[in-house]
Amino acid sequence: MAPAWERARRALATRLCLRFPARHVAIEDAPRELDYVEVLVPVPAVEAEEEEREKSPATVSPAPASARRLSRSGSLNSAKICAICLGGMRIGHGQALFTAECSHRFHFHCISSNVQHGNKVCPICRAVWKELPFQGPLLVDAAAHGTARVNPSDWPQGRLPRADTVNRRDQFPVFRTPESAFFNDDEQINLQSEPVGGGRDGDEIPASVEIMTYTEFPAIQESVTQENFAILIHLKAPHAPASVSSRAPLDLVTVLDVSGSMAGTKLALLKRAMSFVIESLGHSDRLSVIAFSSCAWRLFPLRKMTTFGRQQSLQAISSLVANGGTNIADGLRKAARVMEYRQTRNPVCSIILLSDGVDTYTVTPAQGAPPDYGLLVPRSILPGGHHVQVHTFGFGADHDSAAMHSVAEMSGGTFSFIDAVGSIQDAFAQCIGGLLSVVAQEARLSIECADEGVLLNCIESGGYASGVVGDGRSGFVDIGDLYADEERDFLVTVRVPAARGDTALILPSCAYRDAVTTETIRVEGDAVILPRPGSPVLAAMSPQVEREWNRVHATEDMAAARAAAEDNDFARAASILESRRRALESTASLSSDPQTQALVAELREMQDRTENRQRYQESGRAYILAGLSSHSWQRATARGDSTELTGLIHTYQTPSMVDMLHRSQALLPEVVEALNRSLTVAPSRSQTAGPASPRRSLARAFRSTKSFTGRSS
Known part of the structure; x- marks a missing residue:
């Protein structure tokens, strides 16, 4: 019979919520801001059986030693014991369990918390997992409130249900991982000894403006x-x-929309684009990723893109899933905290925001009042604070281009319109090419x-x-x-x-x-x-001055056309753009100037996209706003189908941007092939009927980009 103190210890463990210091928790790489972890300890199945044997030693056979024995790796050998919390796992008793591809089983809430902290290997056999338990906003919400409420019988084992299927009556305990108000856990850098940005090579004399x-x-x-x-x-x-060792290193935070509308090909292409960004960053560049849907969560703090850092970042990106709503403001707040509370700072910093939807959590204007998009942008990153430019990317026909343009304009960043699904990587590449130079x-x-x-x-x-x-x-x-x-x-x-x-x-x-x-x-x-x-x-007037006057007046007319279209006067909007286009075409001194010709083509494209309400709402508004952003800051932006144009559309591109774009486009055939393989299913007769074919739509989305032209005075 076990000693009395041992029986008392087990009895207390079945009823108490034990608080352990964070350093004692069996979670690898626990976040620094975690001061404690609360664990509700269930009744271990093996210990319950031992109590029964102690009561009736003559009738109950002894439990096998393997049920209590530790394996050589230090984990519990019994399939009935969770190797993370050491609690019992009993099928059919309302417990949510997760069975990995290596056949080891854990409490779902235990392994989800473990994976959320960056562990992608089995705690028992150290096998690298390809299929991970859900990491998303529901777990983040649960961690913030201390519990996650689900009904395990309503969903397949090891998978989390949609948010609208959550049953609020049943609950199971999870590790409480409160998020700190200060993101000061960035990976430290030494600007005096970093190979990138630590000084110019040899006796290189920097050129001046x-x-x-x-x-x-x-x-x-x-x-x-x-x-x-x-x-x-x-x-x-x-x-x-x-x-490369002579350039200034970058601190970059990407804020990524992973709401339900991003599911499927969109999310796959976003992961590909982020992989390209990660591989393009140098060892002294640091990256942090914020994902958001109904709420926002940080995948990892600012970390240097060393070989190990890239590997960890790619694993975190690959684990993203799409569900929930669109809370842009929460994503930007998290990004602002990452930038504001950095312990050390690289010389260059920026935030990249991508969304395909409308924020319905913060911007809720009163009836008849214009929306206040200023609510989306934290003041700490605006001029006057820790000024950080936010470069925004509106994806698809359903994003809020007015909100994304306003966020970029207030912060001094640019707004880009990604019309075709296959253009995400190119749009990111162009932006990164600039930030890294x-x-x-x-x-x-x-x-x-x-x-x-x-x-x-x-x-x-x-x-x-x-x-x-x-x-x-x-x-x-x-x-x-x-x-x-x-x-x-x-x-x-x-x-x-x-x-x-x-x-x-x-x-x-x-x-x-x-x-x-x-x-x-x-x-x-x-x-x-x-x-x-x-x-x-x-x-005659100087051609350089005349060209710039034409650009200034054209930009003013773009803004006037947009205002008319917002008032539903599409005929007037088209008339404004057409008048400016004809005036440029009649400029004899610049009739052969490539930049003027490209400006004419741009105005014609805007005119076509404002011909009616449907066309304007689908792409006209975003196209005009991306053009206004580009001309306002004299900086290159993505413009939907603008890759068909030449001259001024790409006038603001720098050699570094063009080089990064060429690197991105060289990878596009490989991306198409990989996505086609992922979309290959047993096609029905209707699926092979031309326009509905995923292969054909992807091929159109990834059509080759035409040549780029530089800027000349």
Whole structure:
């Protein structure tokens, strides 16, 4: 008979909720913010049998030693004992069990918690699992409240039911893993010794930003006063470093929609795109992934993309499943916390957000009132706080393009429209190509008037903050980050007084911080000198200035057309776009200019997509907003079917973006083949009838992208 203290210990264990310090919990890689774990200890089946044998030793046969004996690996050898919580597992007694492909069985809530913390191998035999128990928002919700309420008899063993089949009357205990309010568990970096971003190779001297200027006309008669004389200021960022080890490392947080509408091919392509992102990052770049549906959860903290880090990240991405609603705001809040509470910081940081739906949890406007999309964006990542640009990607016809565009605009990021299902990876590749080539940060263009009487009237700066100060004697444009070889054009208008002799108009300069060395650099541009002959001047407008005026006016008309379409006046919207297109086509001096021709094609595409309400809601709104985002920031965005166009559509692409795009497109045939294999089933007669074939639709989705053109002044 067992000692009295042993019987008392077992009796207490059947009734108490025991609290153990986190360091004693048999969960590998427990999160740092976990202060304790609560376990409701069930009655072990083996110990219950022992009590029965102690009561009737003559009638009950002794339990086999294997039921209590530990295996060589340290796990319980009995199939009736959960190797994680050491509790009994009894089929038919309301317990949810999970049987892995290696044939070992565990409590479902135990192994789900174990997998949620990053363990993808069997705790007993260490076999690597391909099929994992569900990791999703329901478990996260359960962890937040301490219990998960399900009816195990309503769903197959080892699988979690849909959220709408949850039975709130039955419950089973789970590990409580409260999420910390501070995401300060990022993998540490040493910026002094990191191979990437630790300095430039050898005696490499960093190039500086180039400043070029073009006047509207080459000269003005000396007796003439010009109230609005245009000057184009053209900036070009330095080239990308000669070696990868010389670039600035990146902290990236991706916020991914895994709601129910992402199920199937969408989620498969998103995983492929994220795999490409992971493989494209360097060893000193760090990545964290936030997934969201009805709520948001962090798959893993910021971790360096070393060989091990990539492997762990790929495993986490592959385990994603799609279900639930769309809570964009919660996903961005989690991403903001990751960025805000970093212990160490890489020089470059950004957030990427992808969604195919509408946030119905935060943005709920009153009847007749416009939605307040500002509620989606945490203030901590906006300018004035820990400013982090959010690059948003609206996927498919059902996403909220107005919300995604607003999130990007408020944070200084870009909005891209992914029309075809097979374009996710290309869209991500273009964005990553830019983020991995940042050469200048906190760039600011300053403009000083030179001669007396010259006054600065206005600055056409698009989405960039700008201003005229000092009673019109100076001005500025806050540009922020610049990718390698990226270009910016800003039109300024000045008052030119009548004067004898040449007139010095402005003195441009640019100050910025080198992204690699963190050194502050100031570049002084040449003074803009305007000749003042005594006789009238007959000269054509500068083609550079005329081209930029065309772009500025076209952008204004795009915004006006969008406003008309939002008022359901689609005829007026189409008329605005057509008028601007015809005006560009009649510009004789730029009739053969590729950028002007591409702008004409872009306006025609927008006109086609605003011909009626259905067309506008399906793709017109998103296409126009992506165009406005691109022109506002002078940065490349994805535009649905815009890969059919050339020139200005790709004008803002940098060599780094194009290189990353080519790498992505080189993998597309492999992706198509893999997806076709995954979709191969025993087809019925209706499934093989052309348009419904998955192979044909995927082939169309992955059609080859045409050549890209660079930007020229």
